[in-house]
Amino acid sequence: MAAPLAARRSTSCPTVRPRPPMPRYIAHLDMDAFYASVELLRYPELRGRPVVIGGGRRHQPVLREDGQRDVAVLRDYAGRGVITTATYEARAYGLHSGMGLMKAAALAPDAVLLPTDFDEYRRYSRLFKAAVAEVAPQIEDRGIDEIYIDLSEVPGIDEPVGHDAMGGVRAVAQAIKNNVQRATGLSCSIGVTPNKLLSKLCSDLDKPDGLTVVTLADLPHRIWPLPAKRINGIGPKASAKLEALGIRSIGDLAAADPQWLVGHFGISYGTWLHHAAHGRDERAVVTYSEPKSLSRETTFERDLHARLDREQLSRIFTRLCEQVADDLVRKGYLGKTIGLKLRYDNFKTVTRDLTLPEYTCDAALIRQAAGQCLKRVPLERRLRLLGVRVGTLCRRDAVPSPRPRRTAAPTEEPPAAYTLPLF
DNA sequence: TCTGGGGTCCTAGGACCC
DNA sequence: TCTGGGGTCCTAGGACCC
Numbered sequence: 001m002a003a004p005l006a007a008r009r010s011t012s013c014p015t016v017r018p019r020p021p022m023p024r025y026i027a028h029l030d031m032d033a034f035y036a037s038v039e040l041l042r043y044p045e046l047r048g049r050p051v052v053i054g055g056g057r058r059h060q061p062v063l064r065e066d067g068q069r070d071v072a073v074l075r076d077y078a079g080r081g082v083i084t085t086a087t088y089e090a091r092a093y094g095l096h097s098g099m100g101l102m103k104a105a106a107l108a109p110d111a112v113l114l115p116t117d118f119d120e121y122r123r124y125s126r127l128f129k130a131a132v133a134e135v136a137p138q139i140e141d142r143g144i145d146e147i148y149i150d151l152s153e154v155p156g157i158d159e160p161v162g163h164d165a166m167g168g169v170r171a172v173a174q175a176i177k178n179n180v181q182r183a184t185g186l187s188c189s190i191g192v193t194p195n196k197l198l199s200k201l202c203s204d205l206d207k208p209d210g211l212t213v214v215t216l217a218d219l220p221h222r223i224w225p226l227p228a229k230r231i232n233g234i235g236p237k238a239s240a241k242l243e244a245l246g247i248r249s250i251g252d253l254a255a256a257d258p259q260w261l262v263g264h265f266g267i268s269y270g271t272w273l274h275h276a277a278h279g280r281d282e283r284a285v286v287t288y289s290e291p292k293s294l295s296r297e298t299t300f301e302r303d304l305h306a307r308l309d310r311e312q313l314s315r316i317f318t319r320l321c322e323q324v325a326d327d328l329v330r331k332g333y334l335g336k337t338i339g340l341k342l343r344y345d346n347f348k349t350v351t352r353d354l355t356l357p358e359y360t361c362d363a364a365l366i367r368q369a370a371g372q373c374l375k376r377v378p379l380e381r382r383l384r385l386l387g388v389r390v391g392t393l394c395r396r397d398a399v400p401s402p403r404p405r406r407t408a409a410p411t412e413e414p415p416a417a418y419t420l421p422l423f
Numbered sequence: 424t425c426t427g428g429g430g431t432c433c434t435a436g437g438a439c440c441c
Numbered sequence: 442t443c444t445g446g447g448g449t450c451c452t453a454g455g456a457c458c459c
Binding site (some may be wrong): 295299 | 425434
């Protein structure tokens with residue numbers, strides 16, 4: 001029988017003492033109904049009413065002469081927008097993010113509809129992240145309204161308070177919540193556990209304005225009863241497949257034979273499912289990362305046809321290329337892989353991409369490459385969405401010299417691509 | 424009343440090179 | 442001429458997340 005790993009290591013390498021890994025305290029912080037809460041700071045008179053954020057610019061609130069404000073309600077909405085955020089009052093009607101606004105209108109015709117204002121949300125995003133950093137600077141950005149925080153090195157984190165072994169953890173998390181509230185006027189929910197996977201799960205357990213601390217010992221009674229799809233990484237497809245296999249809760253998943261999971265989900269995902277259900281996750285809090293791609297896309301108000309609506313499509317196509325080029329310049333990146341995305345009227349999506357010999361941020365070059373991609377795509381059906389993506393990014397000030405091409409470089413560009421554009 | 428816009432990561436096949 | 446295996450790059454699609 002093989003000796004335990006620690007024993008073997010200590011005999012074969014006596015100068016290295018095996019040390020138990022330092023306990024980690026990882027927080028996940030999620031702002032409560034973020035976009036909607038920011039809007040309620042602007043329109044406090046809407047507090048208590050069901051409010052959803054989404055749709056275009058057309059339903060901006062209008063200030064009347066008598067000082068009252070006219071706001072749009074869902075019953076007046078017509079279009080293809082979806083809810084990006086719903087207040088808790090709106091959620092009580094069954095409204096939730098991702099739901100089509102037309103469907104939402106059927107459920108709650110008198111709910112208030114406000115347009116999105118990303119500039120404002122980004123401003124509040126910077127404010128809350130700065131407030132967190134004053135207490136705990138090890139922050140991983142996970143989008144506009146949530147972050148992971150490594151609290152392991154925060155002074156006092158592992159000091160019990162009274163009989164509460166996790167008193168230090170609770171005190172630090174509360175200090176973060178207080179600082180966010182002070183800086184923004186907004187509430188957030190925090191989960192603190194030994195890793196990102198569990199913290200993400202726990203920040204959701206006591207929303208809104210929650211503070212949930214969970215240890216591995218709490219796993220069986222606090223985590224295992226939850227539905228498997230609450231795990232970040234188990235989406236609609238995996239969840240449906242698990243249910244078809246008789247697995248609904250995280251506990252069901254934890255009890256499943258890992259080899260059986262691998263048999264059904266493959267070595268990589270199957271192994272991960274097993275570890276996730278047992279609350280195991282070693283991922284670090286990553287405080288810095290570079291973007292991999294930038295893109296712009298738009299869904300048309302009505303489906304367009306490549307031939308019948310050629311000019312309109314061409315204008316939109318060119319504008320998307322200009323926008324993404326502008327994003328590249330503004331953020332200081334060049335890209336090498338140009339991608340095209342189409343969605344047909346039947347919602348089927350296709351993509352094509354093309355890697356250029358050199359990095360670029362030039363709108364005309366992007367337009368030309370995306371035009372090449374367009375020629376490889378069927379255009380019989382009407383289109384509902386068009387998108388342009390630039391990938392394989394590189395900072396403008398760190399562009400590598402071009403690799404010698406393996407294949408013969410096309411000395412003459414095939415101009416047919418855009419002298420005879422499809423649109 | 425169907426289903427936005429911005430991303431990341433993974434898989435898998437084929438080309439191509441050594 | 443046939444037969445390899447490994448490695449990288451490119452492309453397409455899909456799952457998933459905020």
